[in-house]
Amino acid sequence: AQSVTQPDIHITVSEGASLELRCNYSYGATPYLFWYVQSPGQGLQLLLKYFSGDTLVQGIKGFEAEFKRSQSSFNLRKPSVHWSDAAEYFCAVGARNFNKFYFGSGTKLNVKP
Amino acid sequence: EAQVTQNPRYLITVTGKKLTVTCSQNMNHEYMSWYRQDPGLGLRQIYYSMNVEVTDKGDVPEGYKVSRKEKRNFPLILESPSPNQTSLYFCASSSNPGGRRRTTLTDTQYFGPGTRLTVL
Numbered sequence: 001a002q003s004v005t006q007p008d009i010h011i012t013v014s015e016g017a018s019l020e021l022r023c024n025y026s027y028g029a030t031p032y033l034f035w036y037v038q039s040p041g042q043g044l045q046l047l048l049k050y051f052s053g054d055t056l057v058q059g060i061k062g063f064e065a066e067f068k069r070s071q072s073s074f075n076l077r078k079p080s081v082h083w084s085d086a087a088e089y090f091c092a093v094g095a096r097n098f099n100k101f102y103f104g105s106g107t108k109l110n111v112k113p
Numbered sequence: 114e115a116q117v118t119q120n121p122r123y124l125i126t127v128t129g130k131k132l133t134v135t136c137s138q139n140m141n142h143e144y145m146s147w148y149r150q151d152p153g154l155g156l157r158q159i160y161y162s163m164n165v166e167v168t169d170k171g172d173v174p175e176g177y178k179v180s181r182k183e184k185r186n187f188p189l190i191l192e193s194p195s196p197n198q199t200s201l202y203f204c205a206s207s208s209n210p211g212g213r214r215r216t217t218l219t220d221t222q223y224f225g226p227g228t229r230l231t232v233l
Contacts, residue, residue, distance in 0.1 A: 004155075006155075009153075034221075036224075042226070042227075043203060043224040043225055043226045043227055044156075044203065044224040045224075046221050046222070049221060090155055090156065092156075099144075099161055099163060099169070100158060100161070100171060100172075101146070101156075101158055101222070102158070102172075103148075103155040103156040103157070104155050105153055105154055105155040106155050
């Protein structure tokens with residue numbers, strides 16, 4: 001069965017520190033992979049996506065993610081976190097024909113001043 | 114401005130009273146989808162539509178209906194709401210029609226602002 005696991009429910013980092021949010025997936029074929037961010041009371045905004053090719057993907061707001069097929073992972077990283085990055089982050093996988101999508105349970109990021 | 118709109122944004126209702134949450138997009142997208150978001154569960158797909166008059170179940174379709182009579186609209190219908198349908202609902206649309214052509218890097222889902230539904 002398809003599933004997405006985000007093992008960290010909450011993460012707190014200091015402003016300026018580096019960040020890595022973990023995402024593991026279970027999918028029968030090579031999926032499309034996404035990271036979304038949701039600020040309080042807002043909808044979801046796409047940070048980045050992986051379809052094929054280079055396994056290191058650059059996104060908006062200085063985020064990047066690396067697809068590791070052998071580990072079924074798609075971890076999100078940022079070298080230096082800003083206070084405005086405090087939000088909830090969702091990893092998602094999509095079917096190759098772009099019909100069904102599966103989301104992780106989310107990771108809430110707190111940023112300490 | 115390209116956007117997905119949902120109405121209402123907030124709704125409190127009672128068990129059994131039929132309701133409809135509307136979703137409209139102005140991007141001429143063929144694909145549209147509904148999700149519910151619950152704490153600790155992330156987003157779960159309810160229904161999706163690949164095109165006009167083409168709809169299919171997602172992971173949690175029980176208790177919901179949808180229709181796609183025109184391209185821009187994809188309403189979510191709760192015929193007899195129950196308290197376990199209290200949730201935050203998101204509509205999304207995408208430029209990828211799914212299955213008909215190769216997905217490109219420009220394909221992505223655009224999400225509406227959400228509808229917070231409470232069923233008493």
